[in-house]
Amino acid sequence: MARELRPGQRKYSPGSIAADAVLVGWFIFSLFPLVWMVLLSLKSRSEQISTYFAFTPTLENFGTVLSDEGTRLTSVNFTEALLTSVINCVGAVIVSLVIGIPAAYAAGRWKYRGSNDVMFTILSFRFAPELMVIVPLFIIYNQLGIFDTNVGMIWVLQLVTMPLIVWILRSYFQDMPAELEQAALLDGYSRKRAFLMVALPLVRPGIAASALLAFIFAWNNYVFPLILTGSRHTPVTVAVTRFLGGGGQAYYNLTAAAALIAALPPLLVALSIQRYLVRGLSFGAVKS
Amino acid sequence: MATLTLSGLTARYDRTTALHGLDLEIADGEFFVLLGPSGAGKTTTLKCVAGLIDDVGGEVGIGGRSMTGVEPYERGVAMAFESYALYPQKTVEENLASPLRSGRLGSWTPAQQAERIKQVTTTLGIDHLLKRFPRELSNGQRQRTALGRVLVRPADVYLLDEPLSHLDAKLRAAMRAELTQLGEMSDTTTLYVTHDYQEALALGNRIGVLRDGKLVQVGTPEELWTEPADTFVARSLGQPEMNLLDATAVDGVAKTAGGVEVGVPAGVSGPVRIGIRPRDLTIGTVGAGGSADGADRLTIAGRVVLAERLGRAVELSVDAHGDRIIVVTTDQKVHEDDTVELSVERSAVHIFAAAEPGQDSERIGAAEPIRVAEVER
Numbered sequence: 001m002a003r004e005l006r007p008g009q010r011k012y013s014p015g016s017i018a019a020d021a022v023l024v025g026w027f028i029f030s031l032f033p034l035v036w037m038v039l040l041s042l043k044s045r046s047e048q049i050s051t052y053f054a055f056t057p058t059l060e061n062f063g064t065v066l067s068d069e070g071t072r073l074t075s076v077n078f079t080e081a082l083l084t085s086v087i088n089c090v091g092a093v094i095v096s097l098v099i100g101i102p103a104a105y106a107a108g109r110w111k112y113r114g115s116n117d118v119m120f121t122i123l124s125f126r127f128a129p130e131l132m133v134i135v136p137l138f139i140i141y142n143q144l145g146i147f148d149t150n151v152g153m154i155w156v157l158q159l160v161t162m163p164l165i166v167w168i169l170r171s172y173f174q175d176m177p178a179e180l181e182q183a184a185l186l187d188g189y190s191r192k193r194a195f196l197m198v199a200l201p202l203v204r205p206g207i208a209a210s211a212l213l214a215f216i217f218a219w220n221n222y223v224f225p226l227i228l229t230g231s232r233h234t235p236v237t238v239a240v241t242r243f244l245g246g247g248g249q250a251y252y253n254l255t256a257a258a259a260l261i262a263a264l265p266p267l268l269v270a271l272s273i274q275r276y277l278v279r280g281l282s283f284g285a286v287k288s
Numbered sequence: 289m290a291t292l293t294l295s296g297l298t299a300r301y302d303r304t305t306a307l308h309g310l311d312l313e314i315a316d317g318e319f320f321v322l323l324g325p326s327g328a329g330k331t332t333t334l335k336c337v338a339g340l341i342d343d344v345g346g347e348v349g350i351g352g353r354s355m356t357g358v359e360p361y362e363r364g365v366a367m368a369f370e371s372y373a374l375y376p377q378k379t380v381e382e383n384l385a386s387p388l389r390s391g392r393l394g395s396w397t398p399a400q401q402a403e404r405i406k407q408v409t410t411t412l413g414i415d416h417l418l419k420r421f422p423r424e425l426s427n428g429q430r431q432r433t434a435l436g437r438v439l440v441r442p443a444d445v446y447l448l449d450e451p452l453s454h455l456d457a458k459l460r461a462a463m464r465a466e467l468t469q470l471g472e473m474s475d476t477t478t479l480y481v482t483h484d485y486q487e488a489l490a491l492g493n494r495i496g497v498l499r500d501g502k503l504v505q506v507g508t509p510e511e512l513w514t515e516p517a518d519t520f521v522a523r524s525l526g527q528p529e530m531n532l533l534d535a536t537a538v539d540g541v542a543k544t545a546g547g548v549e550v551g552v553p554a555g556v557s558g559p560v561r562i563g564i565r566p567r568d569l570t571i572g573t574v575g576a577g578g579s580a581d582g583a584d585r586l587t588i589a590g591r592v593v594l595a596e597r598l599g600r601a602v603e604l605s606v607d608a609h610g611d612r613i614i615v616v617t618t619d620q621k622v623h624e625d626d627t628v629e630l631s632v633e634r635s636a637v638h639i640f641a642a643a644e645p646g647q648d649s650e651r652i653g654a655a656e657p658i659r660v661a662e663v664e665r
Contacts, residue, residue, distance in 0.1 A: 111302070182340045183373040187441075188361040188390030201377045 041256035048253040061257035065243070070258075073251065074242035075231060078258060081239035086265065087150050088225075088235055089218040092157035093165075093211050100165035101207065105195060107166065108173030119170070126163040130223040133159075138227055148230035156224045161214035168213070172206035173199065208276035216266045236262040290351030290364065290444035291316050292337065292477055298345035299332050299501075306332040307501040309346065314477060314494075321480045321492030323524060329501040330481040331370065334447045337479065338367050350445055361392050364444035368451050370481075372434040374422040380433050381405060381418040387441040394442060408440045411470065428459045439470070446478040452487060464490055485525045489513065497521045519563065519640050520648040526565050528603060528614050533562040534642065541658050542639065546611035548588050551656035552639050559642035561649060566603070566616045568636040572629045586655065587631040588613065595624050606630060 040048065042057040064070050071077045107119055137156065138147075146152035176199060184194035222237045229238065240262055243255040270277065297310040306329045314320045322330045335341045337348050339360040348355040355363050366387070374383050387393055388401045396404065409415040412432040422430055431451055438446055451467075452460045464487055482488055488495045489509045496506045497520070505517035516522035523529040535542040537552045537560050550562060590608030602622060604615045608630070615630060622628065637655035 177371055177373065179369045179371050179373040180375065182335070182338070182360075183367070183369060183375075183437075184386070185340065185360045186338060186365065186367050187387040187437075188392035193390075198375055 037256045037259060040253055041260050043253045045251070045253060048251070061253050062261065065254055065258045065261060070243075070254065073254070074239065076234045076239045076242050078236075078239055078261075081234050081236045082262070082265070084150065084153075084233050085219060085235040085237070085262075088153040088157060089215050091150065091154040092161045092218045093215050095154060096158060096161040096165045096214060097207065097211060100162055101169060101200070101203075104166045104169035105173050105199065108170040109178065119167070122163050122166050125159045130159075130221075134223060134227050137224075141228055147228060148233050150233055152228060153225060153233065153235065156228060157218045157221065159224075160217050160221055164214045164217060165210045168210035169203060169206050172203040176202055205276050208273045212270055212273060212277060215269055219266050290477055291349075292320075292445055292479065293349035293352075294333075294337070294346070295349070296346035297333070297336055297348065299329070299336050299341055300343045300345075305501060307336070310501075310503055312496060312503065312506065314479065317475050317477055319478045319480065319491060319493045321482060321488040321495045322498055323482060323485060323488040323495055324498035325483055325524075327500075328498040330483075330498055331449050332501075333498070334367060334449050334479060334481055337363075337445070338365050338447055339363055361390070364442075365447055366438040366441055366443035366445075367447040368434045368438045368449060370450040370453060372422070372430045374430060374433055374437075376422055378421070379418065380409075380414065380420050380422070380425070380436075383422070383433060384408065384436050384440050387437065404440050405436075408436045411439070412436050427454050428463070431455060431463070444477065446476050446480075448478060448480045450481055450483070453482070453484070460484075460487075467491065485527070489525065497524055516638070516651055518648050518650045519561065519643075522563055522638060522640075522651070526567065528566045528616065530638075531562075531564045531566060531613050532640070533564075533611050533613070535560050535562050540656075544611050546609035548586075548608060548611055549658065550586055550634070550637055550639070551658040553653040553656060556639065556652055560652065561640040561642055562655070563638035563640055563651075564613070564632055565636065566614045569613070569615045569617075569630045569632045571604075571615060571617045571619055571622065572631065584634055584657075585631045586634055586637055587629055589627065589629050592622060592624050592626045592628055595622060604628075 039053070039055075041061055042059070043050075043055050044058050044060070047055045065078050103122075107115060141147040141152055144152075146155070180198050180202075181194045184198045185191070189197060220237065222241075225235045225238050229235065234242075236258075240255060240258045243251045243258055292312075292314040294310050294312040297307055297312075298305065299307040310333060312320075322333060324330050332341065336344050337350075337355075339348075339355060339358060350363055350365070375386065378386070384405045385401050388396045388404065405418070406415065409418065412435060414429055414432045414436065417425060417429055417433075422433065425433065431454065435448075435451060438448070452463050455463060468491060480487075480491060489512075492509055494506060494508055495512055497504045497512065497517075499520055505512060505521045507515075512521060513525055516525065519530075519532060523532075533544045533546075533548060535544040535548070535550075537543075537557045540551055540554065540556075541549055542552045542556075542560050542562060543549045544562065548562065552560060588606075588608045588611075590606040590611075590613065592604050593607045593612075594605040596603040597620075601616050601618055602620060604617060604622060606613045606615055606628060613630065634655045634657065639652045639655060641649040641652055643649035
C-alpha cells in the first residue's frame with residue numbers, strides 16, 4: 001500500500017541515498033580546511049605542526065594575537081589592523097554607495113550614447129586582475145603621497161566595491177516600474193525628490209545586499225594593501241600573514257587564531273542585516 | 289478645465305516609431321475615449337500629453353497653451369496608470385495625499401487635505417481602507433485608489449489608462465456605471481484609454497480608434513457603430529466580430545461565392561467585401577435555399593454548422609453555400625444541422641473595398657436595393 005508522504009517527508013531510494021552520501025562527502029571535504037584552522041588556532045606552539053587530532057586545547061593564541069606579544073612578533077598591532085580594515089571597508093562602501101546609487105539609477109533608467117560602454121568599463125575594474133595595475137598604482141601612490149594611508153586604501157578599494165554596487169543596483173532599478181516615478185512627477189515632485197521619495201526606499205533591500213557583498217570583498221582584499229600600505233595602516237588581511245614570517249619563525253597557530261578573529265566582522269555585519277538580505281537576494285525573482 | 293489639442297504628435301522609442309502624427313481636438317469637459325489593440329500607441333499618447341516621454345514631435349496644447357518644454361506637474365494633468373503606480377511603501381491615505389503634499393500643485397493645510405481625501409474616498413467607497421498599504425488591497429480597491437489620487441487634486445485634464453482592465457467582468461461593469469456618475473468626471477476634460485469596445489461605446493462622448501500609431505477614425509459612438517471608416521474599425525467594435533464576405537460587384541449587384549447578393553452604391557464594381565454584424569442578423573427557419581432580396585431586408589439561407597450556447601445567447605456558425613457566417617441569436621431552439629434563414633436590414637449591411645485576406649479596407653457605403661427587378665435563380 002502506497003503511503004502518502006507528508007510535506008517535508010522524502011522517499012528514500014538507493015539513488016537518493018547515494019546522492020546524499022556524495023553531498024555529505026563533499027561537505028566534509030570543503031569544510032575541512034575551516035575545521036583544521038579552528039583546531040590549529042587551539043593548539044599550543046609545540047603542537048602546531050603535529051597532524052594529530054588529539055592535543056591539549058588552549059585559548060592562549062587569541063590573547064597572544066591581540067597582545068603586545070603579537071605586536072612584537074609581527075611589528076603590526078593586530079587590534080589597530082582590525083580598526084584600519086573597518087575604516088577602509090566602511091569608508092569604501094560608503095563612498096561607493098554615495099556615487100554608485102545615482103550611477104546605478106541613471107544606468108538603469110536611461111539609455112544614452114555610450115551608456116553600455118560606461119557600464120562595461122565599470123565592470124572591467126572587477127575582472128581585470130589586480131596585479132595588472134598594481135605597479136603603476138604603486139608609483140602613482142608614492143608620487144601623490146597617499147601610500148600607506150586610509151584615503152589611499154579607500155580610493156583603491158573602489159575598484160572592488162563600485163562595480164559590485166553599480167551592477168547589482170542597476171538591475172534593481174530596472175526591475176522597478178518607471179511609472180512609479182512618473183506618477184511622482186505628475187504629483188508635483190522634482191526628479192530628485194521622486195528619486196529620493198519613491199525609488200530609493202524601494203531598493204533598500206538591494207542596497208543592503210550589495211553593500212554587504214562589497215564590504216566582504218573589500219575586507220578580503222589582499223593584494224592592494226600588501227603593496228600599497230606600509231606598517232602604519234596595515235589592514236587585517238596583511239596583518240594575519242605577518243604571523244607566518246615574523247622574525248624568521250612561522251606561527252601557524254597564531255595565524256589561524258588571527259584569521260578566525262579577522263573573519264568575525266563580516267560575519268557580524270551579515271547577521272545584523274540578514275533580514276534585508278533575504279528579501280534583497282530574492283527581490284526581482286518574483287513578479288508581484 | 290481646458291481643451292486638449294494634439295497636432296502632428298509623434299513619439300519614438302529607440303528605433304521604433306510609436307505615434308505617426310496624431311491630430312486631435314478634444315473639447316472642454318469632453319469624455320474622449322481612445323480605443324485600440326495593445327501596441328497601438330494608446331498609453332504613449334497619454335504619456336505624451338502628460339509630458340513623460342522625451343522623444344516627442346509635434347505639439348500638445350492644453351487650454352490653448354503649448355505644452356512643449358513644460359514640466360509634467362505644470363501641465364495641469366492627472367493620470368491614472370494602467371499598473372496603478374501606487375507607492376508600495378505608503379498607505380492609501382499617504383498615496384492620496386501625495387499630490388497635495390508636494391507643494392507644487394497648491395497648498396493645503398493638513399485639515400484641508402484630510403477633508404479632500406475623505407470626500408474622494410467616500411465617493412469611491414474606499415474610506416475604510418485609508419490605513420492600508422497597496423499590497424493589502426484587492427485589484428478593485430487598488431484601481432479605486434489610483435483613481436482617487438487623480439480625483440483628489442485639481443486638474444484641467446484627466447488621463448485614464450485602462451483603469452478597468454484588471455478587474456473581473458462583474459466589477460468592471462459596476463465600475464463602468466460608477467465612472468460616468470462621478471461628478472468630477474462629467475465636467476473635466478478626460479482622455480480615456482481602453483481596448484474594450486463596450487467601455488468605449490458606453491463611456492465616450494467621442495471615440496478615436498487607434499491602430500499602429502495612427503488615428504483611423506474619430507467620431508461619436510453612433511457614427512463609429514453605423515458608419516465605420518474601414519474593416520478595422522468595424523471589427524474592433526462588437527463581439528463576435530463583423531462577418532466579412534468576399535464578393536464581386538457587377539452591374540450594381542455584389543455576389544458572393546455562396547450566392548448572397550446585395551445591391552452596391554452606384555459606380556462600384558469589381559471585388560468588394562460585404563460586412564454584416566452577427567447581432568444584426570435575425571433568424572427564421574424557412575425551408576428554401578438560396579438568397580432572396582426583399583424590399584428592405586436581405587435574407588440568406590444556410591445550414592447551422594456549429595451552435596455554441598453562451599447562456600442567454602447562442603452563437604451560430606452558418607454555412608450559406610460556402611459562405612461562413614457567424615450569427616448571435618437568443619433563439620434557444622436552433623440546433624446544429626438545422627436549415628435556417630438569416631435576415632438583416634439592408635441599412636445594416638456594409639460594403640467595403642476589397643483587400644488581401646488579413647488586410648483592412650475602407651468602407652464604401654451601405655447596401656442598396658437591387659435595382660434589377662428579380663434575380664433569377
